Amino acid sequence: MQLGLIGLGKMGGNMAERVRRAGHEVVGYDNAPGKRDVDSLEALVGALQAPRVVWVMVPSGDPTRQTVSALKELLEEGDVVVDGGNSKFTDDKIHADDLATKGIGYVDAGVSGGVWGLENGYALMVGGSKEDVAKVQPVFDALKPPAPQDETGASVPGAGFVHAGPVGAGHFAKMVHNGIEYAMMQAYGEGYELLAAVDLVEDVPGVIASWTQGTVIRSWLLDLLVRALQEDPGLDDITGWAADSGEGRWTVEQAIEHSVPMPAISASLFARFSSRQDDSPTMKAVAALRNQFGGHAVKAREVEDPA
Missing domain, CATH: 1.10.1040.10 (N-(1-d-carboxylethyl)-l-norvaline Dehydrogenase; domain 2)
Incomplete structure (x- = not known):
């Protein structure tokens, strides 16, 4: 499948590479010209076939809010936005409700794995509707770690990935x-x-x-x-x-x-x-109180000799 990925830093860049290694096409955009495949969000959306999946991997807070808002104007009904950053879970419902006015789906994905995820895989905790998660599932399968095996050699189900619940559940779990x-x-x-x-x-x-x-x-x-x-x-x-x-x-x-x-x-x-x-103010207060009620010694601040 195709994936649009916004934010190609330490995490996002490695995630893009891992998804490519699994045989999927990734179109990446970043503010840094040397990292990106296209020069704008418009070009990223234009390079993807509908229904599109666009993964946002930028710092939480205003950068994510601004990116999701921009995507709302560019994407179409049936497309899905994934927020894979460390956003606060309360932001997720706001994003989902806003995108829903145009029929755009939303999935929040808590991602753990750091700079080691390229080789080891990423643990994923996602929130959203079953329909929207299913549209992104091939990417989740590419990113998550290989399934571990139990003592009989059988794969352990669920390890490294969970659909935690509705919108917000993924970021809450993370x-x-x-x-x-x-x-x-x-x-x-x-x-x-x-x-x-x-x-x-x-x-x-x-x-x-x-x-x-x-x-x-x-x-x-x-x-x-x-x-x-x-x-x-x-x-x-x-x-x-x-x-x-x-x-x-x-x-x-x-x-x-x-x-x-x-x-x-x-x-x-x-x-x-x-x-x-x-020089912790708390500990200075504690030391002063110990001295006051118990006569315990305090350590005076050293003063340099002006000579």
Whole structure:
């Protein structure tokens, strides 16, 4: 089948290549001239045969909203727009309702796999009607990982792909996935810090590498931590500043709205906020209070000698 793909960055470019390797035609558009196959959205739509499938893989928020709005004016009844970025699930119904006024379908696709997806495949969580998902299914099949096998050699159904529900369900599932990812990374980071803080353990990278086989905490994230430590054993070349792209915040917001306790994910989100403070106001207040009620010592800020 044909696929129009808008956004050919690290993820989008690799996704286009994986879909091509599966035998499908991809017409790509990007703001960067060196990456694109056509020079405009109009040309992209014109290069596709109806019914068209156009996958949007641009940053969430205004870039995605503007792209979907532009596609509404260019596409026709029976076409489908797929948002494969990390959009907030509440945006999906707005997009779907707007496109529906012209009979254009909409599918939201949560995509996980990062820069490794070209070779390993992408885990896909999609939302939309059965009819619209079916129009995109050949592309989903090309992008998802090969089906794993159970102990009998039979393929495990459903692994790497799920039609999670109606419009919005795909991005909601990806949001929760990323919230869990926050907590897992935080736990690995804290474990690494404790190992590195004691004199007893002489080979911290070796300990972490030993966990990748036969333990209950093995995972792809742990493999990536091992890789990072192989490249930089003391992690001396990076700072402890960690961004958040939105999904962790949204997960915690939904936990509050639905009264679902999420202490681990919430703490991992707040830890990222703390990572951006060289001199945390919170901890200064805590130190001051400890001094006030218990006489505990405080560490005064060092002042340079003007001489």
